[in-house]
Amino acid sequence: MKKVGVAYGEALLQYSFGIDHPMNFNRIRSFFRMFDKQFKESTKFDDILLISPVLAQEEVIKLFHTEEYVEYVKKASLNGFGYLDYGDTPAFKGVFEASSYVVGTTIECVEKIMDNAVAFAFNPMGGLHHARRDSAAGFCVFNDIGVAVEFLRKEHGVKSFLYVDIDAHHGDGIFYEYLKDKDMWIVDVHEDWRTLYPGTGKESERGEGDAFGTKMNITLPAGSDDSAFYKRFDEIKRFIADLKPEFIIFQCG
Known part of the structure; x- marks a missing residue:
């Protein structure tokens, strides 16, 4: 049986917007602690391949993102202040490198x-x-999912x-960027667009x-629980029943 790859390494802790921000290093640190406790000291660990973080090259990031935007993030990373959007995603010194580690690590997962x-x-x-x-x-600087899709298309011919x-x-950054792409099938389960950011997804x-x-x-x-999800699950199964995708990506929150 093939192993399951898990990205694991201190470099991923760099993607943190400060201790008072909802997206800070404690998120990933909590995962690492739980992972260490439940897997690293058990026989289950034999089925896991640890994947070290990798820094993405700029040209790989630009497979999805525009050159102008990548340069904008690089400049903000040097200055280390302000926001990269309208107030949710702060710039900090090294944000370009931290974001590049997230992308590069997802690409490394894909390559494995x-x-x-x-x-x-x-990639947690x-x-x-x-x-x-x-x-x-x-809270999202570079869309590692979008980069992975374009990387798979360019480097591996995945359609x-x-x-x-x-x-x-x-997941508006994927849904709308691939809205007209017939080779990208999307199922997005989320809270009602009228009550939660980003207010999309009808x-x-x-x-x-x-x-x-x-x-x-x-x-x-x-406030929906699992029971609400299961009530809609048959719709999802019917939607994907006849699909034969070459690659599946699962974003689990």
């Missing part, structure tokens, strides 16, 4: 899968699904994807042009 070293891979700091090609948003997102927040949005029918938004009321 394509090399058949692992069956699945997980990845999934920065709000960033758009030309802007930051919602068709299934992207499943169950974060409470709608169920009526199903893709555009040739991609109409390749996208699915499932909206749940605020």
